[in-house]
Amino acid sequence: MKLYDKNAVAKFLDMTPKNVERLTQKEILKTVQGSLYSLADCSRAYIRYLRDRNPETPEAVDLNVERAKLTRAKRLNEELDLSVKKRELHRAEDVERIMTAMLINFKSRLSAIPAEEADKLASMSDKAEIFLYLDGKIKEALNELSNFEEIFKEEIKEDEDGND
Numbered sequence: 001m002k003l004y005d006k007n008a009v010a011k012f013l014d015m016t017p018k019n020v021e022r023l024t025q026k027e028i029l030k031t032v033q034g035s036l037y038s039l040a041d042c043s044r045a046y047i048r049y050l051r052d053r054n055p056e057t058p059e060a061v062d063l064n065v066e067r068a069k070l071t072r073a074k075r076l077n078e079e080l081d082l083s084v085k086k087r088e089l090h091r092a093e094d095v096e097r098i099m100t101a102m103l104i105n106f107k108s109r110l111s112a113i114p115a116e117e118a119d120k121l122a123s124m125s126d127k128a129e130i131f132l133y134l135d136g137k138i139k140e141a142l143n144e145l146s147n148f149e150e151i152f153k154e155e156i157k158e159d160e161d162g163n164d
Contacts, residue, residue, distance in 0.1 A: 001032075001038055001040075002039075003036035003037065003038060004036060004037055004039055005035065005036060005037070006020040006021060006024075009029070009039065009042050012039055012042070012043070013042065020037075023046070023049070028045055028046070028049045029042050029045055030045065105145075106141060106144070106145050109141040109144065110141055113134070113137050113138070113141070117133070117134070117137060120133070121133070121134075
């Protein structure tokens with residue numbers, strides 16, 4: 001078996017002699033006699049080192065692990081679908097659509113109070129009476145906001161029919 005110095009090994013592995021020294025210090029490459037190397041051993045050790053550094057190479061993929069990951073992902077997907085069907089979980093676009101509609105309705109309801117109630121308020125002179133009247137109207141609007149299922153029962157029914 002012919003032995004080579006670090007310069008020849010570096011040229012063969014397409015690296016610098018300094019890298020050969022570094023890999024030797026890390027005990028990835030091994031010297032055979034003193035500071036001489038076997039090219040065949042060095043090339044196998046370097047290939048193994050590169051393969052170990054990149055575990056996603058096709059040779060390193062464990063099919064059992066990949067099957068387990070796929071099975072787990074499918075199970076999680078089915079659990080999410082079941083949660084949606086049980087109405088324990090809601091799609092983000094459905095929540096966004098209903099929340100947007102609710103807030104627009106709420107804003108309209110609050111904005112309409114001054115125009116609708118101006119005549120009634122103009123006839124009142126007692127601050128406490130005005131306060132209680134406006135408080136009642138605002139609470140009425142808030143009650144509508146809290147009872148979204150009643151207001152949006154048509155949309156909720158459509159979502160349920162479309163998701164089954």
